Each structure stands twice: as C-alpha cells, then as structure tokens.
Amino acid sequence: MADYDLFVIGAGSGGVRAARVAAAHGAKVGIAEEHKVGGTCVVRGCIPKKLLVYGAHFAEDIDDAAMFGWDVPEKRFDWAVLRDNVLAEVARLEGAYTDTLTNHDVEIFHERAELAGPSSVRLASGRTVSAGKILIATGARPLMPEIPGIEHAISSNEVFHLEKLPRRIVIVGGGYIANEFAGIFHQFGCQVTLVNRSDVILRGYDQQIVDRLLQISIKKGIHFEFNATFERIEAKADGSRSSTMTGCEDLESDQVLFAVGRRPNVEGLGCDAAGVAVGEKGEIKVDDDNCTSVPSIFAVGDVTNRVQLTPVAIREGQAFADTHFGGKPTLVDYGCIPSAVFSHPPLAAVGMTEGQARNKLGSVKAYISDFRPLKNVLAGRNERSLYKLVVDGHNDRIVGVHMIGPDAPEILQAAAIAVKARLKKSDFDSVVALHPTMAEELVLMR
Ligand code: NDP
Numbered sequence: 001m002a003d004y005d006l007f008v009i010g011a012g013s014g015g016v017r018a019a020r021v022a023a024a025h026g027a028k029v030g031i032a033e034e035h036k037v038g039g040t041c042v043v044r045g046c047i048p049k050k051l052l053v054y055g056a057h058f059a060e061d062i063d064d065a066a067m068f069g070w071d072v073p074e075k076r077f078d079w080a081v082l083r084d085n086v087l088a089e090v091a092r093l094e095g096a097y098t099d100t101l102t103n104h105d106v107e108i109f110h111e112r113a114e115l116a117g118p119s120s121v122r123l124a125s126g127r128t129v130s131a132g133k134i135l136i137a138t139g140a141r142p143l144m145p146e147i148p149g150i151e152h153a154i155s156s157n158e159v160f161h162l163e164k165l166p167r168r169i170v171i172v173g174g175g176y177i178a179n180e181f182a183g184i185f186h187q188f189g190c191q192v193t194l195v196n197r198s199d200v201i202l203r204g205y206d207q208q209i210v211d212r213l214l215q216i217s218i219k220k221g222i223h224f225e226f227n228a229t230f231e232r233i234e235a236k237a238d239g240s241r242s243s244t245m246t247g248c249e250d251l252e253s254d255q256v257l258f259a260v261g262r263r264p265n266v267e268g269l270g271c272d273a274a275g276v277a278v279g280e281k282g283e284i285k286v287d288d289d290n291c292t293s294v295p296s297i298f299a300v301g302d303v304t305n306r307v308q309l310t311p312v313a314i315r316e317g318q319a320f321a322d323t324h325f326g327g328k329p330t331l332v333d334y335g336c337i338p339s340a341v342f343s344h345p346p347l348a349a350v351g352m353t354e355g356q357a358r359n360k361l362g363s364v365k366a367y368i369s370d371f372r373p374l375k376n377v378l379a380g381r382n383e384r385s386l387y388k389l390v391v392d393g394h395n396d397r398i399v400g401v402h403m404i405g406p407d408a409p410e411i412l413q414a415a416a417i418a419v420k421a422r423l424k425k426s427d428f429d430s431v432v433a434l435h436p437t438m439a440e441e442l443v444l445m446r
Pocket residue numbers: 145172173174175176177178180196197198200201202203259260261262307308309339340341342
C-alpha cells in the first residue's frame with residue numbers, strides 16, 4: 001500500500017485543481033509546495049497583474065472625468081498603497097486556496113519535493129513518501145539571460161514588491177508581460193522604454209491589432225527600441241542602471257525588467273533519477289493523457305510548455321483527475337483557446353489571424369470595424385478601437401475574432417463561444433445589435 005493514491009508536486013493552478021478533484025473522487029492526496037499555495041497566477045502573475053492594470057487605468061479615468069463634468073483635484077498616485085493592497089489580496093487568495101485543499105482532506109506539505117523514483121517523492125525535510133501516481137505541476141519561471149550584470153535586473157517575480165516606483169524603467173521583451181507592464185508603468189507616470197530583439201511584438205496576434213496597440217502606445221508616450229540586443233547592465237552608485245546594447249544607444253534607468261519568456265521548473269526535480277524524459281526547452285514531455293515517459297508519473301501546466309495559460313493548466317489538472325480517479329477519461333481540447341493581453345488598451349483574440357487563415361484556407365474574408373468608442377469621443381481621447389472577424393470564404397464560418405479596445409477581453413470571451421461553436425458570419429448578422437455598446441460592432445460588420 002502506497003502512502004498516497006496521488007502526490008502532487010506544486011500547488012499552482014493545475015496542481016491545486018488536480019489535487020482537489022482527485023480527492024473529491026475519493027483519492028488520498030498529498031501536495032507539496034515550496035513557495036506559496038496558489039502558484040504563479042495567484043501569487044506573482046495574472047491576479048496581482050490584473051489588479052495593477054485596474055489601478056493604472058484610473059490615471060486615464062481621472063483625466064477623462066473632467067469632460068463628464070467632474071471637478072477633479074490634481075491627481076496623485078501612491079504606489080505603496082496599491083502594492084500593499086494587492087499583496088494583501090494575494091495573501092487572502094492564498095488562504096482561500098489552502099482552505100480549498102484542506103476542506104477536501106488534501107494533506108499539504110509546505111516544503112520542496114523531488115522525484116525519488118517512479119512511485120516515490122523525497123521531501124526537503126528528509127522524509128520519503130510513496131504514491132500510486134505522481135503529478136508534476138511545478139510551473140515555470142522567468143527566463144533571465146546570462147548577460148553580465150543580469151543580477152541588477154528584475155523579473156515579473158519582483159515587480160510586485162518594488163520599494164518605490166522607478167522614475168525611468170527599461171522593459172526587455174515584446175510579449176505579454178512586457179506590453180502589460182509597459183502600460184501599467186506608463187499610467188503610473190514612469191518613463192517607459194520597451195526594448196525588443198526584433199521589430200515584432202506580440203508574435204502570434206493579428207498584425208493589424210498589434211499595429212494599433214503600437215500606434216496607441218507610442219502616442220501615449222511609451223518609447224520603443226527595436227532590433228536591439230542586450231549586452232550588459234551596470235549598477236551605478238546612485239542606484240540607477242546603465243544598459244548597454246547593440247542596435248540601440250545606452251539607456252539609463254532606475255529599473256530594468258526582463259520579460260523574455262518563461263522556462264519550465266525542472267531543475268533538481270529528480271527527472272533523471274525517476275527516468276522522466278525532458279525536452280529541449282526543459283519541458284516535461286507528456287502524451288495526450290498528461291502521462292510522462294514513466295507510466296506512474298504525470299505532468300500538467302506550464303512545466304509541460306504546451307500552452308502557458310492558467311485556464312489551460314486548470315483544464316489539464318481537471319482532465320487528469322477525472323481520467324485517473326473519477327473513471328471519466330477526458331482529453332483537453334486545445335482548439336479555439338481565447339487569449340488576451342491586458343495592455344492599455346487591452347487586446348484579445350480567438351482562432352486564426354487573417355494571415356494564418358489565408359495560409360491555411362486560401363479563400364478568406366476579413367471584416368473590420370475601426371471606430372472611436374463613444375466614451376472616448378466625449379472624453380476627447382483620440383484612441384480608436386479595432387475589431388476584426390476572419391471568415392472562411394468557402395463556408396462563411398467565423399474562424400477568428402480579434403479585438404483591441406476598452407474591455408476587449410470581456411467582450412471576446414462571449415465571441416469565443418461562437419467561434420468554438422463554428423457559427424457563421426450570417427449568424428452574427430442575424431443578431432440584433434445591443435445599442436449603444438462597443439460589442440454591437442461584432443454584429444454590424446458588413
Ligand atoms: P512571451 O513569450 O509572451 O514573449 C517573450 C518575448 O521576449 C518575445 O518578444 C520574444 O521575442 C522575446 N525573447 C525571447 N527570448 C529572448 C531572449 N533570449 N532575448 C531577448 N528577447 C527574447 O513571454 P513573457 O515573458 O511576456 O510571458 C511568458 C508567458 O506567460 C506568455 O507566453 C504567456 O503564455 C504567459 N502570460 C500570459 C498572460 C496573459 O494571458 N495575459 C500575461 C503574462 C504572461 P520573439 O517574439 O522574437 O521570440
């Protein structure tokens with residue numbers, strides 16, 4: 001008899017879901033977490049980031065309020081207040097996640113765990129436990145390139161804890177995190193320079209939508225340096241940083257934030273000892289059933305480097321638990337996954353970009369609505385939204401929806417249902433507009 005039916009390493013989104021559901025199915029479950037219960041999303045990712053996005057947006061809302069008749073005194077932002085409130089909310093959520101596990105009789109080990117064999121796990125305290133099945137859900141961590149002075153830069157792990165707001169910040173990368181924090185720090189009044197190794201940002205998103213973000217960001221005052229490669233960072237006596245690059249003049253700043261991707265957490269995990277195969281990027285290789293090269297060991301979430309998104313990790317954890325402990329074999333459907341970038345303004349997408357659709361389908365129709373939201377008109381804010389429907393020319397099916405503008409992610413979630421359900425452009429056309437909204441543009445494109 002093993003000590004546990006299931007032992008989970010890592011209490012992030014995927015691990016917590018798998019542990020809780022397996023326990024609800026009647027399994028005896030243990031879970032180890034070396035940091036905080038909740039993982040990247042709750043502790044140093046999606047949730048605290050979104051709260052900072054909300055906090056940042058007030059900068060524009062307060063400015064816009066004047067045209068709506070509000071007498072607004074001079075605005076002043078206190079970083080320490082927002083930071084501490086966000087961290088308090090993170091602590092509350094960590095408690096809620098812990099309660100979820102304990103309420104399901106999942107035993108939590110607040111320590112590091114490593115694989116000791118196909119059915120055993122060694123805990124940092126020295127104890128070794130046995131388990132019928134082991135689930136690796138250790139997530140990923142920010143990639144920090146090995147350049148001289150990298151220790152003077154921060155990652156998205158540290159950004160939520162800054163002592164004070166930097167007057168000038170250099171953000172390295174052109175992906176999700178770089179663009180989201182460029183917007184956040186800019187709204188807080190920092191001087192932001194985004195440095196990217198190529199001239200392509202947000203690779204994978206529709207080009208027109210990305211171009212609109214770039215245009216709006218530049219107009220707001222975010223500075224971009226493209227085709228620049230980082231060489232070294234020096235710390236100056238006054239605490240500032242000097243960054244040297246090829247393809248760009250030296251940049252002086254108060255912080256340098258690296259956001260150049262995330263790497264699976266497999267170091268020291270004992271994959272070799274247990275015989276678990278690891279891929280080129282350090283990802284744990286799994287089959288469609290989340291099973292590794294060892295039949296008793298499974299993996300879900302960012303550590304498998306499939307789709308690095310929280311809701312996907314949660315689905316994988318749920319599918320694993322239902323399959324192996326609930327008698328309900330379940331495969332995750334990776335089709336039509338909606339995604340969003342919480343930039344200022346945010347963008348969101350589901351399905352194929354126009355370019356992808358043209359390559360794959362040949363005959364494609366693209367419908368575009370380029371409009372200035374009503375609220376922006378009265379506020380005198382010259383920022384236009386862009387919505388795009390990508391339609392299969394052979395059968396009228398909507399194969400992609402792409403949007404940038406206020407609340408785009410909120411609106412896109414509903415549109416994603418239509419794409420997943422393989423609805424046609426004529427189905428959208430048949431729906432009466434809900435007026436006056438921004439979302440009505442989705443059913444008014446002709
Ligand atoms: P991304 O993968 O989004 O972007 C990485 C960026 O860094 C790209 O511009 C890439 O350029 C560049 N880059 C990659 N390697 C290097 C390097 N060695 N030196 C310089 N530049 C480099 O990574 P993020 O760190 O922004 O985010 C990590 C992941 O976290 C995302 O992929 C996403 O899955 C998830 N995430 C999701 C969010 C959301 O859903 N809103 C928010 C935040 C994170 P190139 O394009 O040329 O490769």
